[in-house]
Amino acid sequence: MPEGFHGVCSGCWSPCVVRRTALAQNLAPIAAFAAITDAHARCSWKNPLLSAALAAVQCNRQGRMRNAVMIDPHDLAPPDYCDPVIEAYKKDVDRTLLRENLKLTVEERFHKFKQFMKYVEGLREAGRKARETRSP
Amino acid sequence: MTAANFDEILPLLVRNGVRFIVIGGGAAIAHGLARTTYDVHVVYARDADNLQRLVTALTPHQPYLRGAPLGLPFRWDEQTLRAGLNFTFTTTLGDLDILGDVTGGGTYEQLLPFSEEMPAFGVSCRFVTLEKLIQLKRAAGRTKDLEVIAELQALLEERQQRDSST
Numbered sequence: 001m002p003e004g005f006h007g008v009c010s011g012c013w014s015p016c017v018v019r020r021t022a023l024a025q026n027l028a029p030i031a032a033f034a035a036i037t038d039a040h041a042r043c044s045w046k047n048p049l050l051s052a053a054l055a056a057v058q059c060n061r062q063g064r065m066r067n068a069v070m071i072d073p074h075d076l077a078p079p080d081y082c083d084p085v086i087e088a089y090k091k092d093v094d095r096t097l098l099r100e101n102l103k104l105t106v107e108e109r110f111h112k113f114k115q116f117m118k119y120v121e122g123l124r125e126a127g128r129k130a131r132e133t134r135s136p
Numbered sequence: 137m138t139a140a141n142f143d144e145i146l147p148l149l150v151r152n153g154v155r156f157i158v159i160g161g162g163a164a165i166a167h168g169l170a171r172t173t174y175d176v177h178v179v180y181a182r183d184a185d186n187l188q189r190l191v192t193a194l195t196p197h198q199p200y201l202r203g204a205p206l207g208l209p210f211r212w213d214e215q216t217l218r219a220g221l222n223f224t225f226t227t228t229l230g231d232l233d234i235l236g237d238v239t240g241g242g243t244y245e246q247l248l249p250f251s252e253e254m255p256a257f258g259v260s261c262r263f264v265t266l267e268k269l270i271q272l273k274r275a276a277g278r279t280k281d282l283e284v285i286a287e288l289q290a291l292l293e294e295r296q297q298r299d300s301s302t
Contacts, residue, residue, distance in 0.1 A: 076240060079270040079292060089286035094170075098287070098294050101168035106254045110142055113165050117139030117172060 043082045140173045141230035143257045148229070150259040152193035155181040157251045158263045159238060159272060166254055167266045168295075169287055175224075175231035179264075181244040182236050187214045190234070197227040240275025241268065266292055 077083075101109055142162055149156055158166065161173025180190060191214050199212050202224040210216070217223075221236035241247045241264070250268035253260045264272065270288045273281045 076271050076275060079267040080289065085282060086286050086289060089283050090290055093287050093290040095290055095294060097170040098168060098291050099298075101170055102291075102294060102298060104168070106166050106256045109165055109168055110256060112170075113172075114139065114143065120172065121139070 039082055039084050039087060045078045045081050139230075140176045142176060144229045145176050145227075145232055146261050147257045147259045148193055148197075149178070149190075150261060152189050154189045154193055155186050155244060156234075156262065157244060157247050158261060159235070159241070159247075159269065160233075163263045163266075163269050164284065164288065166256065166261075166263045167269065167288075168291055169284075171284065171287070175233055177233045177235065179235045179238050179241065179244050179247050182218075184214070187217045190217065194225075194227060194232075197229050199225040199227045199232070202226045202231060238272060239277075240272045266295070 101112070104112065140162065142165075146158065146162075156178040158176070158178055160175075160177030161171060162176055162178075164171055165173070180186060191212065195212060201208065201210055204210070222234070224233045225231065237243050238247065241250070247264060247268070248262075251262045251264050253262050255261075266288065270285060270292065273285045273288065
């Protein structure tokens with residue numbers, strides 16, 4: 001039975017070979033394993049590597065291994081793919097800002113961006129001046 | 137470092153008939169993301185006509201390779217563009233990255249079905265769709281993009297929610 005399998009890394013989406021036993025050993029103790037499995041089960045599209053990894057963990061727990069799986073490296077995840085890492089970041093997104101922006105036209109969104117960048121530039125300039133006056 | 141100068145660069149390219157698609161931070165802002173960006177990223181068509189238009193449009197703005205030592209014998213012409221693919225430039229209008237091929241999206245022609253025209257700065261510009269932008273960011277595989285992908289996905293959810301309620 002082959003030890004490794006071909007997969008697509010969920011980080012870089014490039015083809016890679018993963019050692020199933022190592023993967024199973026690495027993933028099994030993760031406290032969030034149940035949460036990941038649960039989130040993955042709810043996804044409309046399954047990340048092939050994650051599917052294979054979760055299956056490997058399950059198989060390892062049951063004392064058996066599966067055959068190698070082949071995954072197309074050009075298979076990009078759909079935009080609404082639920083990646084546990086991204087889900088963790090998403091919790092902290094300020095959606096009120098997004099809702100306000102969605103009410104604007106494209107022109108207004110760029111105008112807002114420009115105004116903000118002007119403000120940032122103003123702050124930078126103030127900091128520069130303050131440093132100059134402080135230095136002997 | 138100055139803010140990306142979308143309001144001058146995009147109309148300039150459109151008025152010169154350059155075929156391009158805005159990706160990266162510019163597309164994110166157009167779709168409604170509240171983010172900062174310091175350069176303009178576009179995917180451009182690589183046919184001879186388009187390269188010529190690109191050269192004509194940017195020549196008055198002295199494009200130069202960003203980060204390269206001053207005084208390099210850099211020639212801004214069609215031949216240089218043909219010899220390369222993805223370029224990062226400084227111009228008198230600000231930083232501009234022109235990509236012949238983008239990871240996860242491919243060439244201009246391949247990306248075209250995943251783009252949409254939107255009015256901006258008095259012209260109609262082509263931006264990559266929000267859905268494809270998320271895929272491009274993922275395909276880039278950069279750690280710094282994780283937060284942006286989360287925001288883009290949240291934006292997509294908000295947009296879908298808004299569309300379903302109207």
